[in-house]
Amino acid sequence: MYAEKGPRMAENSxxxxxxxxxxxxxxxxxxxxxxxxxxxxxDRFALWGGVGGLIPVPVVDxxxxxxxxxxxxxxxxxxxxxxxxxxxxxxxxxxxxxxxIPATSGIGAASMLKSIPVLGTIASGFVMPALAAGATxxxxxxxxxxxxxxxxxxxxxxxxxxxxxxxxxxxWDSRSRxxxxxxxxxxGAASSASTGAAATNS
Numbered sequence: 001m002y003a004e005k006g007p008r009m010a011e012n013s014x015x016x017x018x019x020x021x022x023x024x025x026x027x028x029x030x031x032x033x034x035x036x037x038x039x040x041x042x043d044r045f046a047l048w049g050g051v052g053g054l055i056p057v058p059v060v061d062x063x064x065x066x067x068x069x070x071x072x073x074x075x076x077x078x079x080x081x082x083x084x085x086x087x088x089x090x091x092x093x094x095x096x097x098x099x100x101i102p103a104t105s106g107i108g109a110a111s112m113l114k115s116i117p118v119l120g121t122i123a124s125g126f127v128m129p130a131l132a133a134g135a136t137x138x139x140x141x142x143x144x145x146x147x148x149x150x151x152x153x154x155x156x157x158x159x160x161x162x163x164x165x166x167x168x169x170x171x172w173d174s175r176s177r178x179x180x181x182x183x184x185x186x187x188g189a190a191s192s193a194s195t196g197a198a199a200t201n202s
Contacts (some may be wrong), residue, residue: 029079033146038079042140043097045072046172049136065132069093072140080147086151095158096139096165130176139166 029037050070054060070089077084142161 034079035144038076038144038147041079042072042137042144045075045140046068046133046137049130050133053132061128061132065136066090066093066097069136069139072136073143076143076147077153082147082152085153092153092156092158093139096142096161097135097157099197130173133176134169134172137172138165141168179189 052064073089
């Protein structure tokens with residue numbers, strides 16, 4: 001169910017950015033440096049999750065996003081020197097996704113829209129990337145919170161993070177809306193300023 005292409009691309013991107021420390025390097029990081037690195041990594045993987053959501057084939061896109069999330073968890077485990085198990089990671093991500101309903105059901109619905117020629121593909125092309133990016137971000141932040149408290153994959157309990165996940169998803173959505181609105185807002189301000197200047201000059 002998990003695609004391999006997406007996570008490998010994401011892993012390569014983190015390698016190029018120099019954000020893939022080995023275990024000894026991770027051990028030398030200060031808590032503040034580790035948190036900063038983990039936060040940047042989650043931001044980057046959230047964007048990769050959005051890219052995975054652009055895959056035009058139903059189900060394949062969902063699998064790609066899940067694979068990217070698994071690779072993110074692998075990288076976070078390395079940063080925090082937490083033993084990583086691929087099967088365990090898949091199970092935890094699936095369980096976390098279950099706490100995000102209706103967000104995850106929205107991902108499935110958006111994916112299936114792609115089976116509708118033209119209009120469905122266009123509609124899902126707008127919805128799916130946003131849902132995938134938000135879910136990836138929220139999942140990543142939940143694991144950061146858990147690892148920061150000294151937890152491991154073995155003692156991670158997804159239901160405990162239900163409200164945290166919801167809050168992080170809303171935070172990502174608000175951040176995304178602010179980025180979209182910023183260019184228009186600045187443009188509007190510039191337009192108002194120029195209008196005011198013209199009125200003054202006249």
